[in-house]
Amino acid sequence: MEAERLTSWRNDLAHDGESLSFLPLVDALRRMGRLDEARRYALQGLERHPHHPAAHDALARVMADLGNDAQARDEWDFALRLDPSHHASLRGLGFLAYKRRDLASAEQFLARALQGNPADDGVATALRRVRVELRGSEALTAPAPTPAPTAGNGATKPPRPRVSAADEARQLFATLLGDGDRTALLLDRDGLLLAGTYVDGNGREVAEEVGAHLGGLAEEATRALEHLGLGRWESLTVEAQHATVALAPSLEGSVVMVAAARDTQVGLVRRLLGQARQRATAWMGAVT
Amino acid sequence: MTAALREALGTLAAMPGVRAALAATESDGLPAAAVAAVGVDTDALAAFATALFHRTRLANAAAGYGETRHLSLDAEHGRLFVAANGDLALVVLADPDASAGLLRVALQKATRAIT
Numbered sequence: 001m002e003a004e005r006l007t008s009w010r011n012d013l014a015h016d017g018e019s020l021s022f023l024p025l026v027d028a029l030r031r032m033g034r035l036d037e038a039r040r041y042a043l044q045g046l047e048r049h050p051h052h053p054a055a056h057d058a059l060a061r062v063m064a065d066l067g068n069d070a071q072a073r074d075e076w077d078f079a080l081r082l083d084p085s086h087h088a089s090l091r092g093l094g095f096l097a098y099k100r101r102d103l104a105s106a107e108q109f110l111a112r113a114l115q116g117n118p119a120d121d122g123v124a125t126a127l128r129r130v131r132v133e134l135r136g137s138e139a140l141t142a143p144a145p146t147p148a149p150t151a152g153n154g155a156t157k158p159p160r161p162r163v164s165a166a167d168e169a170r171q172l173f174a175t176l177l178g179d180g181d182r183t184a185l186l187l188d189r190d191g192l193l194l195a196g197t198y199v200d201g202n203g204r205e206v207a208e209e210v211g212a213h214l215g216g217l218a219e220e221a222t223r224a225l226e227h228l229g230l231g232r233w234e235s236l237t238v239e240a241q242h243a244t245v246a247l248a249p250s251l252e253g254s255v256v257m258v259a260a261a262r263d264t265q266v267g268l269v270r271r272l273l274g275q276a277r278q279r280a281t282a283w284m285g286a287v288t
Numbered sequence: 289m290t291a292a293l294r295e296a297l298g299t300l301a302a303m304p305g306v307r308a309a310l311a312a313t314e315s316d317g318l319p320a321a322a323v324a325a326v327g328v329d330t331d332a333l334a335a336f337a338t339a340l341f342h343r344t345r346l347a348n349a350a351a352g353y354g355e356t357r358h359l360s361l362d363a364e365h366g367r368l369f370v371a372a373n374g375d376l377a378l379v380v381l382a383d384p385d386a387s388a389g390l391l392r393v394a395l396q397k398a399t400r401a402i403t
Binding site: 003032033209210213214216217220221223224225227228229230231232233234235236237238239240241242243245259266267 | 316317329332333336337339340343344346347348350351352353354355356357358359360361362363364365366368381389392
């Protein structure tokens with residue numbers, strides 16, 4: 001049980017202030033969304049272990065979840081000064097760079113992270129994504145191509161509209177969702193946004209925020225199923241007061257999420273999930 | 289176990305494909321009552337199902353979706369359904385081909401019945 005593990009780590013810290021149990025404790029609290037508590041333990045741990053890269057990484061992750069990217073970046077920078085190959089910090093800085101659309105830096109950090117740990121599928125996927133977008137932005141800034149050949153009747157063939165990779169990712173599910181109050185996102189195994197968009201009733205883009213909260217459910221579902229011997233999860237449907245949310249696993253540990261207003265039929269939400277999952281699988285395959 | 293709860297669990301457990309129906313407190317994950325087939329670990333089922341529901345409740349609240357009412361998890365070897373009434377969660381474990389629609393409605397009725 002999660003509660004028992006939290007108690008055990010807290011006890012470790014109470015008995016031994018130098019214990020590194022604050023690292024899993026902070027991570028667990030962060031994943032549970034208890035960010036203030038996580039930050040408190042992370043700061044206490046950092047006071048005791050100021051030269052431990054993992055302590056800086058722990059605080060950085062909490063700050064990133066709190067939306068304080070500047071401090072998260074400082075902590076990961078510091079961790080890299082202590083250990084230039086620190087994987088989690090390279091990964092974190094890569095994702096932060098991607099978030100602020102500094103694709104060149106994102107590529108550098110993610111490539112270094114992948115070099116240190118080639119088995120990290122999340123980094124591999126993100127790096128592919130960044131490289132596709134970099135190619136897209138290079139194409140957009142390249143000199144204009146020569147005019148298209150004219151058709152036999154002398155009319156110029158209309159140029160195909162060029163869509164950047166970032167726009168393509170944002171619009172991945174748009175044609176599935178229609179005009180209703182529905183949204184779909186593709187999240188990586190850490191709940192970071194890969195594709196889709198989500199604008200709330202106030203016009204605010206909340207995809208990353210919602211993804212961070214709901215992405216962790218996949219991990220909890222996997223853990224429950226492992227212990228209950230029910231095999232791999234196929235879908236998770238949740239009915240809440242204002243929305244119905246459905247999630248399903250996709251390639252490389254990623255998760256597809258569909259959310260719809262509460263008055264949308266649950267069966268329709270599940271159907272949309274199936275379609276979104278197919279589209280996400282095809283898109284990720286194409287990005288590979 | 290109250291008569292209403294006993295009857296609700298009995299009704300759920302009698303539905304086609306259901307392997308276990310139980311009530312557990314969401315706050316500590318302990319089973320309060322259970323009707324289960326032989327071989328189902330009701331302690332583990334209560335603990336993990338309520339933990340997942342609790343985590344879902346937090347995520348939904350944080351995402352602005354409000355109170356969580358019902359959850360269903362489809363897996364390779366079974367289906368899990370959870371609904372809550374206050375701190376009491378009703379959990380149903382069923383075969384993969386059990387009717388999700390029927391179980392959803394039955395669970396909603398059962399949740400109301402134990403109020």
